[in-house]
Amino acid sequence: MSDDNAGHQGSAGEFRRERSQPLPPHERRSPRSGRLVVPSAAVRRRRTTLVLMSALSVLVLLASGISWGATAWVSGNINRSDVFGGLAEGERPENETGALTFMVIGSDGREGMSSEDQDALSVGSTPGERSDAIMLVHLNHERDRVTVVGVPRDLWVDIPGEGEDKINAAYAHGGPQKSVQTMEELTGVRIDHYVEVDFTGFVDVVDALGGVEVCLEESIEDPKAQLDLAAGTHEVDGAEALAFARTRATPRGDLDRIERQQQVVAAMMDRALRTDTLSDPTKLTSFLESSLSSLTVDQSLDTAALNELGHQMRGLDLSAVDFAQVPIADMEHWTDRGDVAVLWDEPAARDLFADIRADRPIDGGEEAEAEGGDGPGPSDVPVRVFNGTASPGAGSELDDQLSEAGFELTDRAENWTSRDLAGTQVRHGPGMAEEAAYVSGMIPDSEAVEDDTLDGEVQVVIGFDYTTFDAPGTEAEEGSEGSPSGSPDADSPATSTAEDNICS
Template sequence: MSGRWDGRPEPGRRPPTDRTAMMPEAGSRQGPYSRPRQNQYSRQRQGPPTPPYGSPLPAREREPIRRPPPRRKKPRWGRRIGVFLLVILLAVGGLVFWIDSRLTREEALADYPGRPAETAGTNWLIVGSDSREGLDEDQQSDLATGQAAGRRTDTIMLLHIPDNDVAPTLLSLPRDSFVPIEGYDANRINAAFAFGGPQLLARTVETATGLRIDHYAEVGFSGFAGIVESVGGVEMCIDEPMQDPLAGLDLQAGCQELDGAQALGYVRTRASALGDLDRVERQREFLSALMQKATSPGVLFNPFRSIPLALDTAELAIVGEDDHIWHLGGLAFAMRSFVNGEGVTTTVPFGGFGQERGMSVVYWDEAKSQELFSALAEDRPVPAELIVTE
């Protein structure tokens, strides 16, 4: 076996090495078989690794972070106004429903066999009664109401509000009108109220006119005077002096503001040439002026006027079972047209006066009155020749 090594390791022997190459350099601590040590500490001594997006600036060269100043919130006036209006709306709505709950309701418009079918437009039966309910002796003396008991009708009106652009019509039915009354002999129309209250009166009016009544409103002496006081009085222009001790009336000629007691005497007195016919004309004029005052901005937007007016109306008026305070509001606005001359005010065409069982009565002109009622039932303008002017 030769003494030279051929490069192939023999079993159990280590290959020869170049001791010179394997010797560490001077000053080195590495052993002959050591590798240069690389670890995390050595890497840190060599410097931090380069970040992927470039090296950061030195701390002294780095600009300070400038944060934007806080944004000042602008006042949201739209939202505030919306909340305010919502609160007002809820308050007004609650007040309206509370007042509506205080209305005195009565079953005035009951069904019966042969009742007229629904006609065009809206028909109100407006009744002024001589009821003294709620008045003490001093108040009855101040209002000159007398001492009669019960309820009778001093005023009977029919208000027709068309569904189209035809002018509304305020029609007076004289209380002495001689008409048939269901279950009784023919009598003056106000006797129906005395016999059977609002139900029989409404039925008598529907039977005599052929018009179906949609709404009912009744005001007594105290209610009428209270409503006039609530609006602060009503101005009326009187052509000549009026005196009537029975009605407590003493007025001079000229334009003047009537308080509750004066207004009640003004619409009640019959001290004139035509008696009841003159009275119904005054009643229409005063009612229109009252409604114009009640719906004026000075009353509607003045809570010291509008709220007492609504409360007095609710407590002192009587309406049908299905009527509400907003229906009365619609009635008031419809009445404004008569003051402006846009509506038609008239009395049922009459044919003369007479006596029936010792009573003074008014007879209707059958042909003209039926023509008038037909025009209202069909929402047609009232022919000029049918308009009665006293």
């Protein structure tokens, strides 16, 4: 790719990297002495900035500890795409918490790969592109905790304008924009930034780190992926790490695959932080060049944004990175077209994404409270119900359910100003977005709406799409049929930290 075309987008949609003016770290020298100018290891450790390791380790592009001095060079070597330009702002979810959510995509595009490379990496030669790995990476408002949610690529969803399909097909239908639009409509979570990397970039990053350590309880043998690992701990190179992260030759298929991807992410972060990759200028430059060469991000993730996030996130460590995955109800859903897809557990998934929208810890247990989670409970939310439909008694019935769940009712239910409201609304005044999101998470398909005239209460306005109220804790306590497993933790996703996921 010629530098003459740097910074421009080709007609076919390819993004050409603009070579930035700042020099890489190992080429910076003092104008007086001529010696290398390298910040101390302590400074580099302290000043954590976003290093986009890969779509599987971007983990928030966060905990790699390079110095701020390299940020401009880093930023200038990243490909950028106008991901959000074609999305109607009024149709997108709002972000009222100050948190940031990244959509991280591992693309399976083979364009530009030789047949020899395709064979070596066992990725096949399928034309076109789909999202091979999908993660939501949520950075909380305080910038001291990261939540990574793995999304099965075969999740059966409604792709806007295209109909039902597996979620990874959204990329094939409309690239990054369609992927973001699908995820936002599916979860109600606003996507603030987008990060994408391809196969080659992932392999190069692992190799630049000198390999990573992975471990497994049972052996994996997948001839198609050229992967044969016995139970135990293994040091793997980039190609082996890619096969380890992509194989589905295990009993739980996509779910096991997400767990392995998260293990590789943690291993990459651990290796970057523990070795001299970040303190040796030459190794750091090699690592960054490998990380950035096949990376695409949204246009707003510029040098200023990287600097700001790096400053805010200094000191983040592996124990502050939580992993989870979308709760699943059916791993073998036969579609109308005759293939197998994955269905999520809607009530549990709603709760998960309600927590993310409200910037709350996602484990839902005593650990979240011990770590300072101060999300609202029923007794903290004053509520009033209005019936916006022609169905008599709907408001009074919801009144009773809210009261039994422990909510404070500010007055009895009344009819709304109209009786033909299509969608259920959870209305709230300024400063009560978290409480409204909490209530909205218990009412399927409801929408949180800010109303500047409200003060001190949340109003639930029932629309024709209203079906049920999922009282907090009922499925877990009663083991109801609505919960696919009936287990105590069925409505709370299993979580682990990056520290838990490293083998040693």
